[in-house]
Amino acid sequence: MLRAVSRCAAAGLCSTPAVLSTHRPVCVSVSPQSGLADEELHVRVQGLSPGAPVTLRAVAADEQGCLFDSCAQYEADGSGCVDLRREGSLGGDYSGGLPMGLLWALSPCVMEAPYRRLQRSSVHEALRLEVLVHRGHSHPEALPGALLAKGRCERLFLAPGVRRIRLREGAVRGSLFLPPGEGPFPGVIDMFGDDGGLVEYRSSLLASRGFASLALPYFAFEDLPPAMTEFHLEYFEEAANFLTRHPKVGGSGVGVIGSGKGADLALSMITFLPQVIAAVSISGCCANTAAPLSYKDITIPALAYNMSRVKISQSAVFDVSEALDDPLDPANSQCLIPIEKAQGSFLFIVGEDDRNWKSSVYAKAAVSRLQESGKSTYNLISYPGAGHRIDPPCSPFCPVAVDRVLGVPILSGGELKAHCQAQEDSWQKIQDFLHTHLQ
Structure with missing residues (x-):
């Protein structure tokens, strides 16, 4: 209850007046005061007494x-200053030099339901x-x-001038985001899990970083199927054709970025x-998961889940890391996506x-598999200590x-510092990869 009371006060729900130092006013600057969500924050406190202990809270x-x-x-x-780019935390929710640690x-306040994502x-x-x-x-x-x-x-989450267009084009649903300016821009299809x-x-x-990006849902949205019972690659083909032909999109083709289930759909595309x-x-x-995937006269069966392999902790957190059947078992070879047939370039990003x-x-x-087929247009970036949900930078850690x-x-896994640093590093590498191969 103490933490609940303190956090209500911190959120501005209590009218606690600011207290000043005995020598000069204490002030905190947070910059940029208005900036994109993937930009680094700079927090700096001034006006304290030298060596004064303080606790910083973010809400x-x-x-x-x-x-x-x-x-x-x-x-x-x-000098009576705390600069999070220079000083390390002595304790609290994290320790050490993490300028973006706050x-x-x-994470959810103690009075809130646990395990909620700030998204x-x-x-x-x-x-x-x-x-x-x-x-x-x-x-x-x-x-x-x-x-x-x-x-x-x-x-x-939107830079000035970025346009958002809700899409109902044939069977395709989603949102198209276009950067400001005449273009043409590299085109990217974006999918989640x-x-x-x-x-x-x-x-x-x-x-906001210069891509024409199509946020593409594939179930549980509008008139799309309510659940993942089957996938037809023709839907994703229609989305790719739409983006390729858009007058604001340039280059000889489009890219696709996917997380979780969206990642194996990206490999199939x-x-x-x-x-x-x-x-x-x-x-x-590397295999098709969740439901069978069909395209023309081809069907790739789904790799099965065995829920008997799920472990449940004393705090009722489910560990599903062993639930998926092994895609490398020869018995499951028909579920593998034949990526060796692809002519494009790959970037694999994973947390160890x-x-x-x-x-x-x-x-x-x-x-x-790519190496065995003589292909070299790939890059694998593997981050020690990172978990499953590798989002754009500055996204709060959610294990x-x-x-x-x-x-x-x-359970998604990961450790705060390693995971969040992976988010920062991979975001720039994703943009570099897409610019390189879509120009």
């Missing part, structure tokens, strides 16, 4: 009003973040000291669709602590999240 709310927060302990330097460590469903609304400075060192579960200063910023629905935040950020010339697989599998499934093993197997389909908390 944000999602679109449903659920509160998220984080905290870390610092000491002022000789943002990375955001934007409306990219038109900014994520508003509040940073508070409290006197003394307090732990996450304790009531914080007196409030010394408060700063705010907003995290945008088995949560379903329309997920736009990565596409909107890609458009580049394998069978000649207009797809670059594929980014994030935490994916992925506990959703063994994406690191699957990516290495995919690379081996456990409630699965939309199963309705239970699923």
Whole structure:
């Protein structure tokens, strides 16, 4: 209850006046005050006494009003300043020199339901973040000291001038994001995993970085199938044709980026669709999963799940890392995606602590198949300590999240620092890869 009270106060729900230093006003700057969600934040506190202990807290709310927060302990330097780019945290939700730690460590407040992700469903609304400075060192579960200063910023998912166009083109549904200017721009299809629905935040950020990006749902949205019972690659072909022919899209083909289930769909697209010339697989599998995939006279069966191999922890968190059948077992060879037939380029991004499934093993197997067929247009980036959900940078770390389909908390894996650094590093490498192969 103490943490609940403190976090309500931190969120501005209590009218606690700011307390000033005995010598000069304490102030906190958060910059940029308004910037894209994939930009690094710079937090700096001034006006403290040299060596003064303080606790910094960050607070944000999602679109449903659920509160998220984080905290870390610092000491002022000789000039009375705490600069998160220079000083390391002494404790709290993280320790050490993590300039973005307050943002990375955001998690549901104690009064909220656990295992919720801080994820934007409306990219038109900014994520508003509040940073508070409290006197003394307090732990996450304790009531914080007196409030010394408060700063705010907003995290945008659309750069000025980016256009969002809701798409109902033939059978294809989704949102097309176009950068400002005449173009033409490199075109990218963006897909996520088995949560379903329309997920736009990565596409909107890609458009903000110069890509014409199509956020493509494939089930549980509008008149699309409500569940993953079967996949027809013709749907994804229609989306690729639409994007290829769009007057704002240039180059000799389009790219595709997918996470989780969306990643093996991306591999199927580049394998069978000649207009797809670059594929980014994030935490994916080298086999078709979830449901059979058909294209013309070809059908690839789905790799099966065996729920008897699921482990449940004492805190009721489900570990499904062993549930998927082994795609490398010769008995499952018919489920493998024949990526050796593809003519395009591949980028595989995986976390070595992925506990959703063994994406690191699957990516290495995919690379081996490409090597055996004499292909060299691939790159595998494997991040030690990173988990399953590798999102754009500055996305809060979420090692456990409630699965939309199963309705239970699923272990994703990873460690805060390693995972969030993987998000930062991979985001730039994804953009470089797509620019290189789509120009």
